[in-house]
Amino acid sequence: MRYLVLLLSFLLLNLYSGNIIFAQNRSDIDQKVDSVLNLMTLDEKIGQMTQAERGALENISDISYYSLGSLLSGGGSSPSPNNQQTWADMYDEYQSHALQSRLGIPLIYGVDAVHGHNNVYGAVIFPHNIGLGCTWNPALVKSVNEITALEVAATGIDWTFSPCIAVPQNERWGRTYEGFGETAEIQEIMAAASVQGLQANLSEPQTILACAKHYVGDGGTQNGIDQGNTVVFEQVLRDLHMPGYIDAIENNVGSIMASYNSWNGVKLHGHEYLLTDVLKNELGFEGFVISDWAGVDQITEDYREAVKRAINAGIDMVMVPDRYIYFISILKSLVIDGEVSEERIDDAVRRILKQKFLLNLFEKPYTDSSLASSFGSAEHRNVARQAVRESVVLLNAKNDVMPLDKDNQKILVAGSLANDLGGQCGGWTISWQGSNGNITQGTTILQGIQNFVQSSEVIYSENGSYDDDVDVAIVVIGENPYAEGAGDRNSLLVEDEQVNLVKSIKEKGIPVITLLVSGRPMIIGEVLPYTDAFMACWLPGTEGDGIAEVLFGDYNPSAKLTHSWPREMNQIPINYGDYNYYPLFAYKYGLQEFPSALASQNLELYCAIAESPNTITLTLSDKITAYNIDYSDIELKVNNQVVANDLVDLSISDIDESSLILELNSSLNNTDKISISYYGDGIFSNSLQLNTFNDYYVYNSVSGSGGSILLPGKVEAENYVDMQGIQTEPCTDIGGGLNVGFIEPGDWMKYNVNVNQRGLYAVKTRISGYNSGSLLIQFNNENDTYVNYQSTNGWQSWQTFSTEVMLEEGSYEMKVTAQANAFNINYFDFELINNINDVDASLGEIVLKPNPVKSQFIIELNTYHTDNISIKLYNLNGILIQTLYEGQTSPGINNYNFILDNKINTGTYIIEIKDSKKRHFKKLITTKG
Structure with missing residues (x-):
């Protein structure tokens, strides 16, 4: 035994005989890796491939006993008290146990530091990636990641599961905010900057290992379902979802995390073609592949088979995270039985050891205490503030409402999110899901505004109740924190309570600036007519005063969208390059000037909304001082058909002089698709004349339905928003009207519906015809239900056929697809059977x-x-x-x-x-x- 120790000491001294330099001595590191690998037993190799959650350790001595290669802290898994020093002490204790193993191979410790060291109280929290993407500033994003690396290293931790370079294609997905944007373009730019910032040359004490995730296609799942199935051709996978990884690999990213999702039905954790053939062999990735949290378990219910498939597919380290002893025994038996080769084990361990050498962990395994003084520093917060002000996108502005005055203004601030540090940080902050309230140190949006004023007065009222006069109101609306699948949503409409808050303040005649705090674009058509400026603030992190810097004009707005902003729910998914691309705000859109500068140049249409059956409100970019137009100058289209001679009156709104109210002769339906054109020259704001416009989108909010048919209620079959193959004809059923007919198998109709009560619904469908068959009804392309029917022996001999469906509150695209021919449909009547508080669709x-x-x-x-x-x-x-x-x-x-x-x-x-x-x-x- 003494001989073995002396031999090992001699070998390790030789390993450490020179400085480890990332580029110059890569071949030396390969030799060192091989030297250690040759000393290792099978048990020690499998231990290196094992990552356990710190809270799941049965005994701290298991680190050395099983030669564990890695530990992690899942979201919120923190020592107590949660601060920089206790993290460093915790890390050093775990590392000391690793060094007590036979070969003394150090641990690598991983955390999700995805927008700063978001696990630790007092760390600087940056905007989530969706905001950083909107800066279009890779140098800034590199600096953000350099600071993240330094603050993570100050706690001893040497590895972050970041950057996330998902390409979100459907904003319903709860992880949309983790990606930089919807195109490969922005992911490539920011993936490179992030890896450069985190890793640099890796051997410096303030650098850590990066992990590009989640490979691959996690943002492209059907219907935006977290951990779902991405159904695309391989060329789409390569062109859209893979370029960010190529850039990360070119910048020597040390690890890549496999994704929970499937590609065309095959789980990524067991996908040998993508993990080995493409990633390692074709793209030349030299780092190691880490599984996601218990991701291997999802391959198949048979855990032994799941482990075999994962390791053989190319997973090098398994984030177990709890049953690490069982995993080790399973993998060992697979090797002994010849189901996993020793060559595959050696390849995995070689990759892991190489990154540990590049990190200089063998020579400097413990926390560098000199980094502690920079943790949460003012210098770091200044960079975070810059990231905030460069990430907020000014979407619309009018009436010279910005910039605010630091002197001689009375400013009302409203909305609970205005004074909610946890709310503005979002998920993955201190805990996995994040939470509202004062969860760490920082500056709320309200505090930032208060800090910037001089003689101006700031009044905060959460619900907007304030009776005295004010000059301007800032209303903060948005989403509460969430992470992963808990953030999947069927509806992205702004909550009614928040819409009403904005409206109630605007109806007092107060200019309103609306700030949206959210992890994705939301449907804002009901809010825009009541706001004089609208800013997308994303999830800005701890430095809320960065928003104030833009509001008060210290800095011009500069951010541009990395997501196409949808007009309504049935537009989602909408992405740059789509056929019939017609978003509310386009990819790369963002006002680069303040409203006063804009107003001096043009008078433009700001937004349009139909809130009642007989009125449409047009809101302009500045106050209307004169109008003299012929009614024929305005053309209304409903469902793509011109409605002639429909305008009966025009007037300026009593509460907003920039809004023009159009009274109609006809009555709009809440399912109508509405657009408006203006060809005149008689609407003015002082010397500025309103420019003409053509087929401008009108947000349909008739009956408060957000443009959808309300359920419970009746869906008339002819009131579709889109269809294929069918025609309408007069109907003799009770109520008359029209029915749809001339139906062939595969023909379909689509309807926008809004469920305002969750529960189990009876769907009573009126059908006639000479054939039996079934109708497939889907809600957002899922939740399939069938209406089975029989022949009624007559084209107008109507009978009711029923089915049941469970629906969650929210907006849906209801698609009805025929499975047979020779029948007609009059309507679908949705009757609520059970009213339920908590339903999942x-x-x-x-x-x-x-x-x-x-x-x-x-x-x-x-x-x-x-x-x-x-x-x-x-x-x-x-x-x-x-x-x-x-x-x-x-x-x-x-x-x-x-x-x-x-x-x-x-x-x-x-x-x-x-x-x-x-x-x-x-x-x-x-x-x-």
């Missing part, structure tokens, strides 16, 4: 009771068919606390009774209910007593 009703819970509770599921499900309890750090159920459901109501482990503490937890299609989340609050 994929699984059915989910009821959790009681909540809060002391020890026992019930989960009630309403499902449509037999399915395999799992029910698991996680803490807010994403750590599995208890597996509650794994098995099958039956169609209908399923009741599950659970008793919590008596070791579970009081607090808030996440219940994950996973079916064959997606994951569903519920919050559970536990109490004692």
Whole structure:
């Protein structure tokens, strides 16, 4: 034994005989890697391929006993108290145990530092990537990542699971904000800058290992479902989703994370062609591939088979994250049985060791204490402030409302998100999902505004109630924090309460600046007519005063969109380059001047909305001082048809002198597609004349439906927004009107519907004809349900045929597809059977009771068919606390009774209910007593 120790010491001394320099001594590092690899046993090699969550360690001595290669902190998995020093102490303790192993191979420790070191209280939190993308400033993004690397390194940590270079194609996806934008172009620019900033030459103490993720196609899943299926041709995968990885590889990214999603039905974690043939062999990636959190488990239910497929496909390190001992035993048996080759094991370990040498971990394994003084520093916050002001996109502006005056103004600030540090940081901040409130150190948007004024007065009213006169109001609206699948949404409409807040202030005659804090573009058609300036602030992080710097004119707006902004829900997905590309705001759009400068140049149409059946409001970019026009100068189109002689009156709005109200003779329906044209020359703002415009989009908000048919209610078959193959004809059924007919198999109609009550619906469909068959009804291309019908022996002999469907509150595109011919449809009548508080559109009703819970509770599921499900309890750090159920459901109501482990503490937890299609989340609050 003494001989072995002396031999090992001699070898390691030779390993460390020169400075490790990233570019010049790469061949020396390869020799050092081979020297260590030749000393390793199979057990030690498998240990290096294992990454465990710190909270899942059964014993800290397991680090050395199993020669674990890596630990991680999942979102929110922090030492107590949560600060820089305790993180450094924690890291050093874990590292000391790793160095006690037979070969003393150091750990590499990973965290999700995705917008700064967002795990640690007091760290600087930068805007999420969606905001950084809008800066179009790679030098700034490089600086952001340099600071992130330094602050992460100051806590000892040497690896971040960043950058995320997803290319989000559907804003319904809950991870949209993690990508830089919707094109390969922006991902390429920012992937390179991010990797350069994080890694530099890797051997310096302030650099850390980067991890490009999630390879590949995570942003392209059908319907924007997290961890779903990306169904595209390989050329699309290569042209759209892969270029960012190529740039990251060209900049020597040290690790790449496999994605949860599937490509054309095959899970990426088990995709040998993409992980090995393309990534490693074709693209020349020399780093190692890390799985996502328990991503290997999703390949197949047989864990042994899943591990075999993953390792053979090219996964080099497995983020287990909890059953690391079981994983080690499984992988060892696979090697012994010849199902995984030793060559594959050696390749994986060689890749891991190489990055550890490049990081200089063998020579300097512990925290560099000299970095602590820069953690959360004013210098770092200045860069974050710059990132904020360069990321906010000024979408619209009028009436010279900006810039604000630091003196002699009375400024009302409203909206709960104005004074919510956690809200403006978003998900992946201190905890996995993030949370509202003062969760760390920083400056809220409100505080930033208060800090900038001199003699101006700032009044904050969360609900906007303030009776005295004010000069201007700033209203902050948006989304509360979320992460991953918990952020998947069927509707991106601004909440009614927030719309009403903006409207109520504007209706007092107060100029309104609206700030949207969100992780994605949202549907803002109901808000724009009541706001004089609209800024997309994304999720800006801790330095809210960067927004104030733009509001008060210290800096001009400069950001440009990296997402196409949809007009309405049925436009989603909409992406640059689409056929019939007609967004509300286009890719790369963003005003680069203040409204006063804009107003001096042109008078433009700002927005248009129909809020009642007989009126349309046109809002201009400045106050209307005179108008003298013929009614024939304005042309209205409804459903692409010109409505002649429909205008009966014009007037200027009492609450906004820049708005012109058009009264109509006809009555608009909430399903109508409306556009308007102006060909005259008689509308003025002082010396400026309104420019003509053609087929300008009018947001349909008739009956408050957001342009959709309200459910419960009746969907007349002829009121489709799009169709293929069908025609209409007079109907003799009760109520008359029209029906659709001349139907062939594969013909379809689409409808915009808005469900305002969640629950189980009876769909009563009026059908006539000479054939039997079925109709497929889909909501946002999922939640399939069929209406089966029989022959009625007559083209106008109408009968009712029914089915049931569970619907969540929100907006949908309802698509009806014929499976047969020779029948007519009059209408679909949606009747609410059960009114339910919590419904998931994929699984059915989910009821959790009681909540809060002391020890026992019930989960009630309403499902449509037999399915395999799992029910698991996680803490807010994403750590599995208890597996509650794994098995099958039956169609209908399923009741599950659970008793919590008596070791579970009081607090808030996440219940994950996973079916064959997606994951569903519920919050559970536990109490004692």
